[in-house]
Amino acid sequence: MSPIVLRPHQQAAHDAVFDHWLNGGGNALIDHCVASGKSLTQAAIASTAIKSWGVQVLGLTMTKELIRQNAADLKKYWPDAPVGINSAGLKRRDTKLPIIFAHPLSIVRNVRTLGKRHVIMIDEVHNVSRKEEASTYGKIITQLRDAVPDLRIVGLTGTAYRLDTGLLWEPWKGKASMWDEPVHTYNMLDGIRDGYLVPVIPRPGGVKLSNAGVGTRGGEYIDSQVQKAVDTKELNRAIVADIISKTYDRNSVLVFAAGVEHAEHLHEEFVQQGASAVVVHGDLEGKDKARDERIEYFMRGAAKFAINVGILTTGFNHPPCDAVALVMMTKSKGKLVQILGRAMRAHPGKANALALDYGGSIRELGCIDQLVSSKVAGEPGKAPTKVCPTCDTYVPASTLKCEHCGHEWEKPAPKLSTEAFDAPILSTQQDAKWFDVHDVHYSLHQRIDPATNQPMPKSLRVSYYCGGSVNVSEFLAFAHPKPGARTLAQRKWRARSVGDVMPATGEEALGMVAELRKPARLQLRKNGKYWEIVALDYSIAHRDGPKSNLMTDAEAREVANV
Numbered sequence: 001m002s003p004i005v006l007r008p009h010q011q012a013a014h015d016a017v018f019d020h021w022l023n024g025g026g027n028a029l030i031d032h033c034v035a036s037g038k039s040l041t042q043a044a045i046a047s048t049a050i051k052s053w054g055v056q057v058l059g060l061t062m063t064k065e066l067i068r069q070n071a072a073d074l075k076k077y078w079p080d081a082p083v084g085i086n087s088a089g090l091k092r093r094d095t096k097l098p099i100i101f102a103h104p105l106s107i108v109r110n111v112r113t114l115g116k117r118h119v120i121m122i123d124e125v126h127n128v129s130r131k132e133e134a135s136t137y138g139k140i141i142t143q144l145r146d147a148v149p150d151l152r153i154v155g156l157t158g159t160a161y162r163l164d165t166g167l168l169w170e171p172w173k174g175k176a177s178m179w180d181e182p183v184h185t186y187n188m189l190d191g192i193r194d195g196y197l198v199p200v201i202p203r204p205g206g207v208k209l210s211n212a213g214v215g216t217r218g219g220e221y222i223d224s225q226v227q228k229a230v231d232t233k234e235l236n237r238a239i240v241a242d243i244i245s246k247t248y249d250r251n252s253v254l255v256f257a258a259g260v261e262h263a264e265h266l267h268e269e270f271v272q273q274g275a276s277a278v279v280v281h282g283d284l285e286g287k288d289k290a291r292d293e294r295i296e297y298f299m300r301g302a303a304k305f306a307i308n309v310g311i312l313t314t315g316f317n318h319p320p321c322d323a324v325a326l327v328m329m330t331k332s333k334g335k336l337v338q339i340l341g342r343a344m345r346a347h348p349g350k351a352n353a354l355a356l357d358y359g360g361s362i363r364e365l366g367c368i369d370q371l372v373s374s375k376v377a378g379e380p381g382k383a384p385t386k387v388c389p390t391c392d393t394y395v396p397a398s399t400l401k402c403e404h405c406g407h408e409w410e411k412p413a414p415k416l417s418t419e420a421f422d423a424p425i426l427s428t429q430q431d432a433k434w435f436d437v438h439d440v441h442y443s444l445h446q447r448i449d450p451a452t453n454q455p456m457p458k459s460l461r462v463s464y465y466c467g468g469s470v471n472v473s474e475f476l477a478f479a480h481p482k483p484g485a486r487t488l489a490q491r492k493w494r495a496r497s498v499g500d501v502m503p504a505t506g507e508e509a510l511g512m513v514a515e516l517r518k519p520a521r522l523q524l525r526k527n528g529k530y531w532e533i534v535a536l537d538y539s540i541a542h543r544d545g546p547k548s549n550l551m552t553d554a555e556a557r558e559v560a561n562v
Helices: 008-022 038-053 064-077 136-148 188-194 222-232 233-247 258-270 286-298 333-341 361-365 482-497 506-510
Strands: 028-032 057-060 081-088 100-102 117-122 152-157 185-186 198-206 253-256 277-280 305-308 321-324 353-357 384-389 394-395 433-436 439-445 459-465 470-476 521-527 530-537
Touching: 008 028, 008 038, 008 188, 008 482, 038 064, 038 117, 038 152, 057 064, 057 136, 064 081, 064 100, 117 233, 136 384, 185 482, 188 482, 222 258, 222 521, 233 258, 233 286, 233 353, 258 305, 277 286, 286 305, 305 333, 321 333, 333 361, 439 506, 459 506, 470 482, 470 530
Parallel strands: 028 152, 028 185, 057 100, 057 117, 081 100, 117 152, 198 353, 253 305, 253 321, 277 305, 321 353
Antiparallel strands: 384 394, 433 521, 439 459, 459 470, 521 530
């Protein structure tokens, strides 16, 4: 037995992967938000694959920090794990052990030295190019599949989309993706609800960087032009002073710079202004040793600020970090999510994460918990906000009372500040209203698959009546052909069922609706001309509900997200 008990979402993802494979599914995709513990999910998958199937496993990821972390967490989960590392950056070249964690560039020219590998785990799988055959990952997969035709692949990511091609599982330019839809999804709102993540408080910097004269290439700002635009002595001095003043009550701060020279200049300003700081980037003298020493210095609390360029963006695990400062700009929502995720891990005494945005990336990209479809990649929607004059926090434009400091606005609300974001940082921070639920009705619903013109499996339709024109339905598709839809239906059922049995079809679910708690209220948000459900509140038992609808005091304080 493992000394570590998996979190429920980690166990569910593990189970979903093997169910997917055993039922004939293809490459399995796990869409778990940043800082949700994907390394332990990988550890469980590797352990089961070796102990139950007797196979050889290869773990791939693009940073040595993640390679080291994934191997270490596997040892925590399975102390006797036969695990090795193959990474030039870590000065390890293991090839024969049953589990190898490797950097793709370290093995692409000598894949055959690893022998047969039956399962590949790819961490941060959004880094895999859609031109799979020509990519480093594609070359590795092709060679391993030649030796093992029944090769099984699982990909894990906290940002299941790419700036250039959209959602990872969507077709692109007429070509099918290498991934099926996610077999399991766990988003930021789930993590915050479950206490594994803390919410982000987005605030504007006191200095605003301009993107005037900055071009784009491949949908992203050109790094060299960004650095030229923002790296001036006057801006650096003012921004560093602003960061220091706004993070006086913070424990550990990551600063993201626009380039190597910019990072060095910011570091000089922090030192000159009396702050303890280190700078980390790929051009350090002494390379890996210098980088590791500075990261360790920051992580043990000897420095409050770490200024970095592309080093501490993905996979960096330092729970005490409670603030980030973006002294750069990006058009990539995936990159933004990864940056903010560095400060979102729960830690004792940590109530939230502060995000200072000097380059307007949050304003431009919108809610970090909402994915971008390939059809609208780079065109996120806008949701107006304003700045609280008391605590300097971005809030939805319709807010009349700030949830952070209690400041109240008079009606009508003032005009939007010219410094305000166009979108809040989490979708739940958008305008939403609570409505009492007068009745709930259950029925079966069947739709026709537009691709085949054939009837799809019936789903359970749950209709909520709130009076007047405010009525809304949701559909629980337990037998849907896509695993993501089935997983969503199961999650919604668990959130409201008082029983232990999970229905497999809509028909079974309809026969079990007596087990479902009835919500007292719904939180709804208008999406165009339709209402969409944000949350269900079970804190008040319905008068006509069964006794099992009554909740404990702890349950009464919890609102279950849909």
